[in-house]
Amino acid sequence: MSYKDIKAAIDVIKSKVAVFGELTIEQKKKINYKFRLEWNFNSNSMEGNTLTIEETRSVMVGNLTVNDKPLKDVLEMQGHDKVISEILRIGKGELRLSEKRICEIHSAIMHEDDENQKDKIGKWKTEANMIYNHKGERYDFVAPKEVANKIHTLLNKTNASIDAINANKKNAPHPIDVALEFHLEYLDIHPFYDGNGRTARILTNLILISLGYNPFWINEKDRKIYYIYISDIQGYGGDKELFFEYCARLIERSEQIVLNAIQDIDIEDDDDLHKEISLLKRQLENEGFTKSPKNVYEVFQFITDEVWESLNSIINQFDDLFSESYTNYSVNDIEIPPTKLIFSGLTELSKVLGNIIEPKELKIHNRNVYEVEINKVEWQHSKYGLKKAKNNTPYEIVFSVVFEPTNYILKLSINNNLVWEYDFAYNKFPSELTIEKMKKELGKKLIENIKSNI
Numbered sequence: 001m002s003y004k005d006i007k008a009a010i011d012v013i014k015s016k017v018a019v020f021g022e023l024t025i026e027q028k029k030k031i032n033y034k035f036r037l038e039w040n041f042n043s044n045s046m047e048g049n050t051l052t053i054e055e056t057r058s059v060m061v062g063n064l065t066v067n068d069k070p071l072k073d074v075l076e077m078q079g080h081d082k083v084i085s086e087i088l089r090i091g092k093g094e095l096r097l098s099e100k101r102i103c104e105i106h107s108a109i110m111h112e113d114d115e116n117q118k119d120k121i122g123k124w125k126t127e128a129n130m131i132y133n134h135k136g137e138r139y140d141f142v143a144p145k146e147v148a149n150k151i152h153t154l155l156n157k158t159n160a161s162i163d164a165i166n167a168n169k170k171n172a173p174h175p176i177d178v179a180l181e182f183h184l185e186y187l188d189i190h191p192f193y194d195g196n197g198r199t200a201r202i203l204t205n206l207i208l209i210s211l212g213y214n215p216f217w218i219n220e221k222d223r224k225i226y227y228i229y230i231s232d233i234q235g236y237g238g239d240k241e242l243f244f245e246y247c248a249r250l251i252e253r254s255e256q257i258v259l260n261a262i263q264d265i266d267i268e269d270d271d272d273l274h275k276e277i278s279l280l281k282r283q284l285e286n287e288g289f290t291k292s293p294k295n296v297y298e299v300f301q302f303i304t305d306e307v308w309e310s311l312n313s314i315i316n317q318f319d320d321l322f323s324e325s326y327t328n329y330s331v332n333d334i335e336i337p338p339t340k341l342i343f344s345g346l347t348e349l350s351k352v353l354g355n356i357i358e359p360k361e362l363k364i365h366n367r368n369v370y371e372v373e374i375n376k377v378e379w380q381h382s383k384y385g386l387k388k389a390k391n392n393t394p395y396e397i398v399f400s401v402v403f404e405p406t407n408y409i410l411k412l413s414i415n416n417n418l419v420w421e422y423d424f425a426y427n428k429f430p431s432e433l434t435i436e437k438m439k440k441e442l443g444k445k446l447i448e449n450i451k452s453n454i
Contacts, residue, residue: 003241006248007176010213013255020262031125031261032088035254036060037213040081042217043201049073075111080198083108084215087206095162095210097155097203099148102191105202110195120193124148129190133231134224139192158182158207165211175211176251179204180244188234208251214258218248288425290406293369295426297362299408300377302429303401307410308379310435313400313444315381321450322395323385330378331367377401389452395449397442412442419445 001009022033042055049075051059057068059077066074083105107122120126124147130140142150158181164172183204190196205215218226229246231240257267289295319325328335362369364377378400386395395415402409407425412419420441422430430438 003245003248006245006252007174010176010248010255013252013259014212017255017259017262023258023262027261031258034257034261034267035088036081036084039084039201039215040077041204042219043198044073044077044080045220046218046223047195047197049077051077072111072113076109079109080202084418087209088215089203091209092313093210093213094166095207097158097162097207099155102151102199104201105135106192106195106199109202117193124151124191125193127193129193131231133235134228135231135235137235138229139235139246141312141339142188143150143289147189147259148193151191154182154185154189155383160279162207162211175208176248177244178211179207179213180247180373182207183247184230184233184240184243187230199397213251214254214453216247218250222250288407289404290428291426292410293362293374296374296403297364297369298409299403299429300364300401300427301355303377303410305434307430308399310439311412311442312381314439314446315397316384317443318446318450321387322383325383329365330376330380331441332372332375333378335380336365338405375403376410386450386453390453393453395446397446410438412438414442414445414449 036107037053037060040060041051041053044051044056051066055069056077058066059074059112060081066073099315103122103382110121112118112121124290125144128140128143128220133139158178165175165178166224172413183200186200186203187196192199201217209215225246229238229243233240233243241284261267315325364374367374373411381397381399382393392416396413398411398413401413402411404423405424406425409421409423410430411421422434422438422440424430
């Protein structure tokens with residue numbers, strides 16, 4: 001549908017809503033809560049706020065003790081909610097936009113700990129600002145010295161259009177046209193040092209609500225489209241009609257939510273799950289994986305092939321000093337005879353073949369990692385009969401991998417004395433430099449022990 005057709009469809013939905021008459025208090029509460037939640041969460045997360053949808057709900061009911069989240073994010077969400085709650089409470093009515101009101105909104109939604117930054121809140125920018133768009137090209141917003149005049153002109157034009165609509169003048173523009181034109185021009189001015197996107201969306205929705213329409217928000221999956229349309233218009237003279245069509249569909253969604261609520265149709269949507277997943281991905285993107293059978297197996301493969309073999313190359317160099325040597329293996333402290341590793345080198349092979357080997361085939365010393373929880377794998381190397389030894393105590397070299405819930409630990413000891421200990425996340429492996437360090441420490445300690453016993 002064209003932009004014109006979408007506006008007509010919106011007005012059809014509004015006429016259907018009007019047939020039902022005054023909304024009940026319960027319906028108003030339900031709709032307002034939905035609008036507040038979506039508007040708060042989406043507009044703030046677009047600007048990097050880390051609160052999840054559930055934490056946003058928590059702040060909305062007055063809980064300011066969201067664990068492990070920046071106080072700035074919590075306070076800005078609280079301020080944003082207060083502003084839009086008041087806008088939703090007032091609803092349709094006379095509106096006069098002013099510089100004072102814009103600055104008050106900015107002051108309410110911004111929080112800074114730094115005193116230099118704090119002094120910028122609620123004031124027009126004094127330094128130039130810019131972005132790099134989706135094509136990687138720089139776009140400079142209106143210069144600081146031009147902000148006051150540009151804002152003044154924009155407000156005069158917008159207020160004149162609002163007055164024409166309220167007076168039912170024949171040539172009055174459509175309310176959605178007024179709101180979206182304001183949105184684009186305000187973003188091009190970018191009047192503040194920060195928080196311009198949030199204030200733009202608040203003011204645009206303020207215009208819509210005052211003229212009898214419902215607020216819109218941009219879901220995370222749609223944001224790329226939103227930014228591309230805006231940067232195309234700003235930098236390349238792109239077609240505004242596409243942006244207007246896009247936003248009109250979002251307004252149509254809000255109008256449909258009201259109609260659905262009146263008709264007792266569930267107004268929660270599947271996108272709530274998408275929001276939670278996306279926020280979790282963002283929160284955990286730099287975190288290591290935790291324990292799983294596949295992770296345990298891949299760690300075991302790497303440690304066997306790269307670490308133990310390297311350590312063993314040092315251990316074997318001392319064989320001529322002893323009468324005999326052998327190695328035992330154990331899994332979960334249960335000793336087992338040494339066996340040929342199944343699917344040796346799977347980690348590298350799976351990268352080439354795309355992990356085509358079924359999980360059920362992953363074994364460590366014939367223990368299926370999906371049937372037995374592997375907590376520890378140990379190599380126990382013993383050497384007997386040191387030449388010219390003061391005593392006949394065997395040399396016990398124990399190397400182990402301990403699989404903890406969030407990390408794995410490598411330990412090496414000689415005769416029950418710890419030589420070194422390292423821990424790693426499950427998606428990290430010891431570097432070549434670390435392995436070399438392990439080898440040197442092992443060799444050094446073995447030499448020290450032998451010298452002290454001859």
